[in-house]
Amino acid sequence: MTLMGFAWRKDDVADLDDVAGLGLGAAPAVAQNKAMIEKLNDAWTAAFNKGEAATVAALYTEDAYVLPPGSAIVKGRAAIEAFWRQAAQQMTDAKLTTIDVLPLGRSAAREIGTVTLKTKSQPPQEIAGKYVVVWRKVGREWKLAADIWNTDK
Amino acid sequence: MTLMGFAWRKDDVADLDDVAGLGLGAAPAVAQNKAMIEKLNDAWTAAFNKGEAATVAALYTEDAYVLPPGSAIVKGRAAIEAFWRQAAQQMTDAKLTTIDVLPLGRSAAREIGTVTLKTKSQPPQEIAGKYVVVWRKVGREWKLAADIWNTDK
Numbered sequence: 001m002t003l004m005g006f007a008w009r010k011d012d013v014a015d016l017d018d019v020a021g022l023g024l025g026a027a028p029a030v031a032q033n034k035a036m037i038e039k040l041n042d043a044w045t046a047a048f049n050k051g052e053a054a055t056v057a058a059l060y061t062e063d064a065y066v067l068p069p070g071s072a073i074v075k076g077r078a079a080i081e082a083f084w085r086q087a088a089q090q091m092t093d094a095k096l097t098t099i100d101v102l103p104l105g106r107s108a109a110r111e112i113g114t115v116t117l118k119t120k121s122q123p124p125q126e127i128a129g130k131y132v133v134v135w136r137k138v139g140r141e142w143k144l145a146a147d148i149w150n151t152d153k
Numbered sequence: 154m155t156l157m158g159f160a161w162r163k164d165d166v167a168d169l170d171d172v173a174g175l176g177l178g179a180a181p182a183v184a185q186n187k188a189m190i191e192k193l194n195d196a197w198t199a200a201f202n203k204g205e206a207a208t209v210a211a212l213y214t215e216d217a218y219v220l221p222p223g224s225a226i227v228k229g230r231a232a233i234e235a236f237w238r239q240a241a242q243q244m245t246d247a248k249l250t251t252i253d254v255l256p257l258g259r260s261a262a263r264e265i266g267t268v269t270l271k272t273k274s275q276p277p278q279e280i281a282g283k284y285v286v287v288w289r290k291v292g293r294e295w296k297l298a299a300d301i302w303n304t305d306k
Binding site: 065067068069070071072073099100102104105106107108110112130131132134136145146148149150151152153 | 218220221222223224225226252253255257258259260261263265283284285287289298299301302303304305306
């Protein structure tokens with residue numbers, strides 16, 4: 001059960017007719033998506049680690065879903081802000097590592113990655129997990145539209 | 154933290170230019186996607202509950218990801234089959250309930266749902282969780298391309 005995949009092949013790109021409109025080959029589109037997502041993830045972790053829940057929430061679409069372990073589904077930016085505000089009181093030092101980005105049409109992408117966090121308890125405990133994020137392009141900005149994770153234990 | 158969202162609005166549909174090519178309005182496309190996904194989920198649960206791991210695995214793309222709680226990332230159909238074979242020895246009576254389907258371009262969709270399972274231990278324990286699946290159209294068939302869940306506890 002330990003196939004840690006690094007799928008980074010041209011045929012992972014969504015149907016070519018979906019990207020052809022960009023006037024780009026498939027591989028550059030993937031690399032652009034990955035770089036763009038990593039930049040947004042840097043903004044996410046910087047805000048979370050400072051406890052700036054409103055800044056974190058602004059990275060999500062208005063109607064985004066967050067599906068946290070040990071909690072019901074969280075829907076919508078206001079509820080997402082409240083969720084991350086509470087989480088940031090208990091955890092910090094979030095690090096996100098993007099493993100694989102798959103464009104889905106022109107205005108969406110699926111990211112798979114791993115996450116580590118530290119609890120604010122003494123001594124701090126490290127939590128390691130993995131996640132799937134569905135990104136959507138809203139106007140010119142990419143936003144998290146669905147965010148779910150679990151722990152490896 | 155208990156906003157159980159039921160987002161089923163026309164503006165949840167991906168960019169109209171992505172669906173226009175189908176010659177369909179956005180709302181019918183969503184309904185079609187949801188019905189199609191529910192049918193595939195019925196096939197998934199029927200196979201899983203009979204312990205037919207190969208049939209379950211065939212519902213995934215060749216390069217799909219499964220991200221189970223308490224386990225490393227599982228990548229590729231062969232590893233996915235092995236994972237579900239082992240899981241089916243411990244659990245049964247899987248029920249999937251689709252909450253929300255969002256088309257992403259012409260050949261992908263994001264599903265959010267809830268799941269219940271029973272352990273095969275005596276007495277059986279019920280496990281309740283929620284999931285995100287990214288579906289992709291491969292040829293004429295829709296397949297699970299990413300599958301992640303966690304428990305509500």
